Amino acid sequence: MKAAYDSGAAAGHRYAEPPRAARAAPRPTSRYRHQRTIAVLAAVAIAVGGVLLVPAAYGRLNPPAPVTTNAGATSSPNSSTEAAPTPATPPSATPGRTKPSPKSQRRTLAAGRVSVKLGQEFFSYALLDRESGKVSGANLAATSSTESMIKVWIVSDYLRRLGDEEPPPDRLTEASSAIRDSDDAAAQSLFIAGGGASVIDRLTRTCRLRQTRAVVPAGAAVVWWSYTEMSATDAVRMGECVKNGTAAGPRWTNWVLGQMAKVRGSTAARDQRPTSGGGRWGIIDGLPEEILAQGPVGIKNGWTLHRDDGLWHVNCLAVADDWILAVLLRYPGSQDLDRGAGICASVAEQLVTPRQKTG
16 A cells, blocks of 8 residues: 655655555455445545645646536536546547457447545546547546556656667566556666656657646655646546557557556555555456456556645556546545545446346
């Protein structure tokens, strides 16, 4: 589990991402397939007894866009309960884009209504249909910090820039650990090797992102990759950039996607370590066996409990042949990581089509 941390105290830390630490009491393993509906639809009551201190970096986050509700009115995502999909401009075509096979009648993810009970949380999601290029979702332009979700780009960027060179064995080990185990030190090593802030600059240019920018945290002197601000729309564009071969290049794309399919570890305390942690949860738990059987689904989640704003920053990204889904969340630190994992799973489950017949 990622650490709660103080941005000022962590400014001199050698990692671009803040260190992680175990919670005082271990959290039980989630059982999303049986409990996620109860966990996600439970009402959240939050008593605010003080003032949350938000650092300058997060004070500059874009305000959430309105969410369209069933009644056709608009409301803040912090109070909405049911969001209709909002269309967005399709991502620009990129070299090497692969066209998925016809969907026919098999189950997949498609634009639809998503109902999530929320308290004072930030919620955004985007679904990219890879065949049509259309993006749907809620709060599509609102941004949040990427946390470890961006590691898939850091790895892809490093490997692509090697050209015909073979990476040293230790670098390839770092690349695998950064994705499969969400290893901070491994990701930081590759980030520095790629030129630091230049890695984020190449991300926005190469994947043609429109709502992404590098951030130097308050009290820090350099860009921290975990603080990169990104919208859900840009998150699925980044996922498409990886899936279609643009990010890692023709030589390394299948390898990167293979590592994403092998992400391991749960939200349980035994799987969460100071600078790495289990990341196989969220969207993957909301997918039925019929979809999982169609082919590997690559995932990369990001999660950090921040002391400076008192919030969990949780992101879920999943990449499949037909679709790419991203869910971005911020919610009170008084809750646990299972809360965010359950919401990500619920969003995926609600977008499955055709729906499973009952009765």
